[in-house]
Amino acid sequence: MIMTRHVRRAALVLLSVIMMLGATPASAHTNPVKESTPRSGSVVTDLDEIMITFTDGIRPDFATFTVRSADGVDHPLGVPQLSEGNAVVRLKPTSALSDGLYRVGYQIVFDDGHSAAGVVQFEISADGTARAGEWPADDDAGPTRPEPERLDVTGVVPWLIGGAVVLAVVFVVIMLKVRGSGENQQSTR
CATH class of the missing domain: 2.60.40.1220 (Immunoglobulin-like)
Structure with missing residues (x-):
């Protein structure tokens, strides 16, 4: 019975973490x-x-x-x-x-x-009338200073993943302790 209670508790924590990871936005600032x-x-x-x-x-x-x-x-x-x-x-x-x-x-x-x-x-346009036409197709007018590709390490997702890993390790440790105490109880009977 003790093992069942710990397993339920650990499963609830793990399910909560999985739900939190699923709730993160897929793309932030789509219209900046x-x-x-x-x-x-x-x-x-x-x-x-x-x-x-x-x-x-x-x-x-x-x-x-x-x-x-x-x-x-x-x-x-x-x-x-x-x-x-x-x-x-x-x-x-x-x-x-x-x-x-x-x-x-x-x-x-x-x-x-x-x-x-x-x-x-x-x-x-000095008189407020549109005259310029279309923007040249080969020019995106982006910033002139190139920015290197970089991993987003300051967002929330890396912290959530790290937290999920820590919780998974805690879950395994609890399961091993519960399993070990369950075997000890059976051997003393």
């Missing part, structure tokens, strides 16, 4: 941009600042931003200004942007360790 100014796809008459609000705070040391025009020219930016828990980024071009189609490329790492990359596209 909450909003932007200018909005992606919009036409603006002038531009002093670009503001991107991400769904969560980002790590400033692992964030890269570029502004590229449709003719392939990268336009320099000042130092990004972050606010609201590092979720809002303000970018100021160092010189005026003329009429045309632009993309702001970003490559970021969120506070939870997940990375994201993408673009916000807009057009500048």
Whole structure:
């Protein structure tokens, strides 16, 4: 009877761990941009600042931003200004942007360790009329500084896996002790 109680307890703990592992999200930050100014796809008459609000705070040391025009020219930016828990980024071009189609490329790492990359596209037109046409198909306007591939070791999943391994070891130790005490009880009878 003692062994049955311990087995049930251990099975319940193991089942709980398995359920927690199954409940982790398959992909975090699938839509990393909450909003932007200018909005992606919009036409603006002038531009002093670009503001991107991400769904969560980002790590400033692992964030890269570029502004590229449709003719392939990268336009320099000042130092990004972050606010609201590092979720809002303000970018100021160092010189005026003329009429045309632009993309702001970003490559970021969120506070939870997940990375994201993408673009916000807009057009500048002095009279507010869209004229630029399509973005060249061979240019994704991504950040100019390549980021190395890296394993996400700061997220929750590695900790859950480590916890499951520890619990599995504890389960085995308990089972061996219970089994050993059950054999001792039978031999004394």
